[in-house]
Amino acid sequence: MIERCKAGDPGAFAEMVLQSQKKVFNIAYRMLGNAEEAKDMAQEVFLSVFESIKDLKEEVKFNAWLTQITLNHCRNRWKYLKRRQYFRTDSLDDPVETEDGSVPKAIYDPADNPEIHLEKKMIQRLVQRGLLELTEEQRELVVLRDLQGFSYEEIGESLRLPEGTIKSKLHRARMNLKEILERSSH
């Protein structure tokens, strides 16, 4: 598929986007804390991929390369938003503004239990806010490892850091997040 993308096959590119969009969008959303910004940024990531995939030499490292592009875009976007003091965090289940007024987003809840749903929602918000209080590097590590489930090897390839460094930095990030969540949940 990557071969065909490099050759300029639009079908292969669409296939690649469908395979990777969830990962890219989720990293962007957790890094920026805003769904709209995350969507725009994820599309920018794929535009970059579209424009530069022909230069990718090692196809096997496509995922690490894609993660690098995503994180670079996130860093740039974060700086841009920070300069404009844009720290608003929204949630995917925030009400949606429509022509008929504000309506709640339809979120599928398997438990269909309002209490569980509310608690989940609260935890999601707490975690997202806590993530945004971390440093950018710590947030990247937590998002990749604990939210996206990347292996240390994958993280090492994307961030170009040795495994030992990743582990120690990740531990510090987790302990920081623990402190933040303790403070905010009291």
Place this chain on the structure above:
Amino acid sequence: MDCETARDRFSSLWERELSPLEEKSLKDHLASCPACGKEFEQFEKTMGWLRSVEEVEVPEGFLSELQKKIESRKGGLPGAEPGGRGFHIPPSFKLPAQAAAMVVVVFLVLYLTKMVPIDGIRTRVTPPIPFPLSAERKSETMLTQKETEKERGALEAGRPKGGEQVHPPVPIQKELEEASAPPLKAESKKAEAPASSVGAVGYKAVDSNEAAKGKPLSPEPGRAAREQVIKERSAAASESPREIVLRVADREKVISPLLELVKRFGGEVVATEGDAFLASLPTESFSEFEKELAGFSSSGKTDLFPAKKDAAERSRFEEGVKKEEGSQKSQGRAKLAAEGGNRSMIRIRLVEK
């Protein structure tokens, strides 16, 4: 195991990376140390929360929007590369182009500052006055300065405000002094009357004359005019008008015959001001003219004043002359300049009894 070491291994314990021995040792510490035990509980809770965070779904239409963006970039500006975000100028061309643009701007500014006199530049080259001026010359110079300031004010009216304050245009003054120095010296011997305002009139006349002839203005429009002013002024000063006071019963009745008389003697009225006329007459016919003029006077005689005797009145008259229409003045002064020394200036003042 101390508390710090224990807390450093929370992540390893959570990820089951510790050896069985290390794990047992840490668990023993957590069981015996309530503070560390509580810390680990919080850590586990945090990790649980993190792991409970679900992935979010990609918004609908993500791919189609992306494809539209790709299409719009493909059909972007001509010259845009697929990797570019719009018109792309290579840096190898961009820098020299920017440098060239800067040079053009600098030259443009220099050119404009040369076109429009700037005081800041002039004040740097202030020369000492080359020769002592008499009191009359000083006042004359001051008047000339005022004239040039007026002119500059008109020029600078079109320039943006906020610049430097207007200072006396020293280099121009220098030009004036240098250009006028020899005639002024000669003039001071010939005539005592300064006739400074006449000079100002002459200056204006020359300017409008030039404009009337359709001559294009030089890059320094004031300069030629000022030089002309100097010439005019020295010429006018050398032929200080005689003044005749005509005592009449009815001023209005006298005016038209008076004008005719001037014409009859080959002269012409150069300027008028209320009760006074400045006329130019052939020198040889002056005495005849004076006799004829006496006939206009109700008392049958005229009072003849040399110019220097009534300096105050003279200056008042010259003030009035200044207010005259430009065309009238310019024509009169131009003719005067053309005819030179064969003619005499006479000022006729009508005084009603």
